[in-house]
Amino acid sequence: MKPTDISAPDYFHKVVDCQWACPAHTPVPEYIRLIAEGRYSDAYMINWKSNVFPGILGRTCDRPCEPACRRGRVEETPVAICRLKRVAADFKDDIKSRLPRAGANNGKRIAIIGGGPASLTVARDLAPLGYHCAVFDQDPKAGGMMRSQIPKFRLPDSVIDEETDYILNLGIEFKGGHRIDSLKKLMSENFDAIFVGSGAPRGRELDIPGREEAASHIHIGIDWLSSVSFGHTDKIGKRVIVLGGGNTAMDCCRTARRLGGEDVKVIVRSGFEEMKASPWEKEDAMHEDIPILNFMVPTAFVHNNGKLTGVTFQKVKAEYDANGKRSLVPSGEADETINCDDVLVAVGQENAFPWIERDCGIEFDKWNMPKVDPKTMGSTHPKVFFGGDAAFGPKNIIWAVAHGHDAALSIHRLISGEDVQERPLPQVHVSSQKMGIHEWSYDNDISDDKRFKVPHRDKVIALKDIRTEVELGYDVKLALGEAQRCLNCDVQTVFSTSLCIECDACVDICPMDCITFTENGDEADLRKRLKAPSQHADQDLYVSSDLKTGRVMVKDEDVCLHCGLCAERCPTGAWDMQKYLIDMTQAGKSCPTKARSAA
Amino acid sequence: MTYLAKPKFHHPGLTKNRLGYTHRDYEGKISTLCAGCGHDSITASIIEACYELSIEPHRVAKISGIGCSSKTPDYFLGNSHGFNSVHGRMPSVLTGANLANRDLIYLGVSGDGDSASIGFGQFAHSIRRGVNMTYIVENNGVYGLTKGQFSATADRGSKSKKGVTNTDNAVDLVAIALQLGASFVARSFSGDKTQLVPLIAAAIEHKGAAFIDVISPCIAFNNHAGSTKSFDYVREHNDAVNRLDVLTGREPISVDYAPGTVQVVEQHDGSKIALRKIDADYDAHDRVGALAFLQKHAAKGQIVTGLLYVDPDSEDLHSHLNTIEQPLNRLEADVLCPGSAALDKINASFR
Numbered sequence: 001m002k003p004t005d006i007s008a009p010d011y012f013h014k015v016v017d018c019q020w021a022c023p024a025h026t027p028v029p030e031y032i033r034l035i036a037e038g039r040y041s042d043a044y045m046i047n048w049k050s051n052v053f054p055g056i057l058g059r060t061c062d063r064p065c066e067p068a069c070r071r072g073r074v075e076e077t078p079v080a081i082c083r084l085k086r087v088a089a090d091f092k093d094d095i096k097s098r099l100p101r102a103g104a105n106n107g108k109r110i111a112i113i114g115g116g117p118a119s120l121t122v123a124r125d126l127a128p129l130g131y132h133c134a135v136f137d138q139d140p141k142a143g144g145m146m147r148s149q150i151p152k153f154r155l156p157d158s159v160i161d162e163e164t165d166y167i168l169n170l171g172i173e174f175k176g177g178h179r180i181d182s183l184k185k186l187m188s189e190n191f192d193a194i195f196v197g198s199g200a201p202r203g204r205e206l207d208i209p210g211r212e213e214a215a216s217h218i219h220i221g222i223d224w225l226s227s228v229s230f231g232h233t234d235k236i237g238k239r240v241i242v243l244g245g246g247n248t249a250m251d252c253c254r255t256a257r258r259l260g261g262e263d264v265k266v267i268v269r270s271g272f273e274e275m276k277a278s279p280w281e282k283e284d285a286m287h288e289d290i291p292i293l294n295f296m297v298p299t300a301f302v303h304n305n306g307k308l309t310g311v312t313f314q315k316v317k318a319e320y321d322a323n324g325k326r327s328l329v330p331s332g333e334a335d336e337t338i339n340c341d342d343v344l345v346a347v348g349q350e351n352a353f354p355w356i357e358r359d360c361g362i363e364f365d366k367w368n369m370p371k372v373d374p375k376t377m378g379s380t381h382p383k384v385f386f387g388g389d390a391a392f393g394p395k396n397i398i399w400a401v402a403h404g405h406d407a408a409l410s411i412h413r414l415i416s417g418e419d420v421q422e423r424p425l426p427q428v429h430v431s432s433q434k435m436g437i438h439e440w441s442y443d444n445d446i447s448d449d450k451r452f453k454v455p456h457r458d459k460v461i462a463l464k465d466i467r468t469e470v471e472l473g474y475d476v477k478l479a480l481g482e483a484q485r486c487l488n489c490d491v492q493t494v495f496s497t498s499l500c501i502e503c504d505a506c507v508d509i510c511p512m513d514c515i516t517f518t519e520n521g522d523e524a525d526l527r528k529r530l531k532a533p534s535q536h537a538d539q540d541l542y543v544s545s546d547l548k549t550g551r552v553m554v555k556d557e558d559v560c561l562h563c564g565l566c567a568e569r570c571p572t573g574a575w576d577m578q579k580y581l582i583d584m585t586q587a588g589k590s591c592p593t594k595a596r597s598a599a
Numbered sequence: 600m601t602y603l604a605k606p607k608f609h610h611p612g613l614t615k616n617r618l619g620y621t622h623r624d625y626e627g628k629i630s631t632l633c634a635g636c637g638h639d640s641i642t643a644s645i646i647e648a649c650y651e652l653s654i655e656p657h658r659v660a661k662i663s664g665i666g667c668s669s670k671t672p673d674y675f676l677g678n679s680h681g682f683n684s685v686h687g688r689m690p691s692v693l694t695g696a697n698l699a700n701r702d703l704i705y706l707g708v709s710g711d712g713d714s715a716s717i718g719f720g721q722f723a724h725s726i727r728r729g730v731n732m733t734y735i736v737e738n739n740g741v742y743g744l745t746k747g748q749f750s751a752t753a754d755r756g757s758k759s760k761k762g763v764t765n766t767d768n769a770v771d772l773v774a775i776a777l778q779l780g781a782s783f784v785a786r787s788f789s790g791d792k793t794q795l796v797p798l799i800a801a802a803i804e805h806k807g808a809a810f811i812d813v814i815s816p817c818i819a820f821n822n823h824a825g826s827t828k829s830f831d832y833v834r835e836h837n838d839a840v841n842r843l844d845v846l847t848g849r850e851p852i853s854v855d856y857a858p859g860t861v862q863v864v865e866q867h868d869g870s871k872i873a874l875r876k877i878d879a880d881y882d883a884h885d886r887v888g889a890l891a892f893l894q895k896h897a898a899k900g901q902i903v904t905g906l907l908y909v910d911p912d913s914e915d916l917h918s919h920l921n922t923i924e925q926p927l928n929r930l931e932a933d934v935l936c937p938g939s940a941a942l943d944k945i946n947a948s949f950r
Contacts, residue, residue, distance in 0.1 A: 073611065074608050074611070075608065438602055444603065445603050445604075446606035446607075446608065448606075448607055448608075501635070501822070501830050501831075502790065502830065503635040503637070503640070503790065503816070503818065503830060504639075504640045504643070504789075504790060504792070505634055505635045505636070505639060505640075507643075508639050508640055508642070508643040509605070509630075509639070511605050511606045511607075511608060511609060511623075512608065512609065512610045513609075513610045513613070514610075532610040532612050532613055533612060534612065535611070535612055548831075548834075549834065559608075559610055559611065561606055561608060563603070563606055565603070565605065568603075568634065569634045569635065569639075570634060570635065571633065571634040571635025571818040572635070
């Protein structure tokens, strides 16, 4: 293999698995260290810069970081990254003075359609640069689906208000209750750019017999949740069936439990394991005495002269073809009718753009979705950009934020007369953490603790009031314990070939057998000859140039604990622990074009 | 030196030996030696050899004297018996322990000061008697604990870190072990684990006095130009006569050598060593030839490594003395004290 080019910004970024997996590339280990130090405000600001909604995401994020967390490859469970983010939000001081201010007006006007996470991210990135941002939303308050679809017992209004206000206070013009019905009309108002962050607002229908007749007790999940959020709905029947296996279904069933539902069931077509809902959301639902029944396909709504009495299901089983593709086939068991008073349908969400005229310069694909460049978030109209669920269909908040950053950068480059396609490189800082012979500026002792559970409110109390938050969040002591579990993957092992005397000290001390000195070869061959071959070929090998004996140093990044023992044991300083901090390019950044030089 | 405990986590793909242990289970406390010390690599090699032989840790007694090398038994086999004895007195303590309980595996760990100076006589007598043991000298040619004076194994003409030339002749422990009748004699280098690990494994399996001299560079005081025990010097002057694999009826311990002439040596316990000759003229069963070979190459400044001599039909002190098979601590009172009739019989034999 060729020597690894550690000056490429992506190389070390990939080693920080959590940050690499985060769509907004939040510097996770950096803020976790600050939490361990009790510097909650600093930890919050790092988050705020990257992901804009730390308090909201600390309660609701889909956490792509956690399955990626290296800790999960070393022991059973990853670090509770998401809930540590909430800690930063919960324990911070007043940070208002640290927020940016609206920039001096540059005379440019941006229209932003929808007031959800993608739109607010665009506004936050552009307002400090002097843009005038007008945000249009059909609802009276900002937040989009974060406010309308996520139940208050998971995400209190106060948290949404706080974090949307931080953005709206940047001089944003928020036009609540203002629905955009025609893009053409908006275009005629001569905005310098338009951002569409209108979400995926339509719940998918379930067209089976009885749907129309029993309509008064069959509700579309997201519409029903939104109606509950705004106080229009405050009760439901005693026996409720929720159809669907995603996170919306989980929110529906738990909400139903709080509005009078005593016998609430979730019923899914697929198997329990393949459900789209996050494992922790399924756990929370089951904890509230909600059974999840699987492999049951709804075939009819049963009603008595229009009054819903139940749902009939066909029992199915999963079969896999030669390519591993699954299909659900009848199991041969008798159909089952389950009685109920209400049904909540949460079988998916769809985009809908009836308000975008098809001749306004925006091309749509065969699925009736706008053609959007995933790099720039631009549509086929040079001045119109998309983001969040409106761009590529339903995803989640953190993806919406990432889209928002990219779109804001594009808009800023467009209006500054720069090439939108050219994306400035992120800024990377690498600095040695050595303080003394065996002292590092980070805590390199590895904690053996298992993941700490987040305390929950007592179930009896929690189920009484729909606005009572269920999760209490970590206290300071639990947060410290959980923060110590982080392996500091951003503190990189950096190897200098010229200093190495091949004494094997690093090989002997490495607790994870990551380091091998051997003859060079191609990657497949080298991987076989590692001291402890890895099961994860997607994790990179760090290969040195030729050493004095003609061998090379190969370090498998897979399960490195970043404990720094290799560097402590190295007599010549050939290993050093260097902190890698990557500053993703956002709108308004001076644009570094040169990659950093090799360490 | 490190102040942290080594993390308990280990690589999820680590293989386990016959007993279900990973090599991490054969570790001891974390080393407090200087960063880069060759001794730590010897420690790692002992761990690897014991892991590969699936040795039960409680069947090992590790005994040492005083010095950097003699600290190392603390760093491996944390669940084994250990005795850190007086300076240079490891061989007598080991001999005594071995006589009392021949069922344990004896690992004597010593250094050049401990064995070639203050304990020179002790070393000689334990070898001469054929005590069943693995005697490892971690040889760096300097007194590291007292800041780098020449030891008795420092070569004449080699230079200290301060630039002083050594005017005394060196003790060659390998030559002396050969002369005193050791039935397994080897030399190796801490920087070459592919050679060292099988040598340690074969020595452990050997019945009789097995001696291994391991050149182990002292990073702090003896790894400079002018030293003959530095990483660079040893790598440049290393003349390996053979490579070996230890076969224990399972997978061979090491298989990454180029094919060559292979000679299988069967030891008393049925274990086999596959010797791959590198120097076609070298015969590992010829004690006299080995001595001549060593001196010839030493005169040329070369360091001969590998399994230099092995006697497959070796015997140990217990067979010479015709001692009882059972360890003394397992003998019942009636055997230990057979009564006055037996005493009368013995007394009568002297009349």
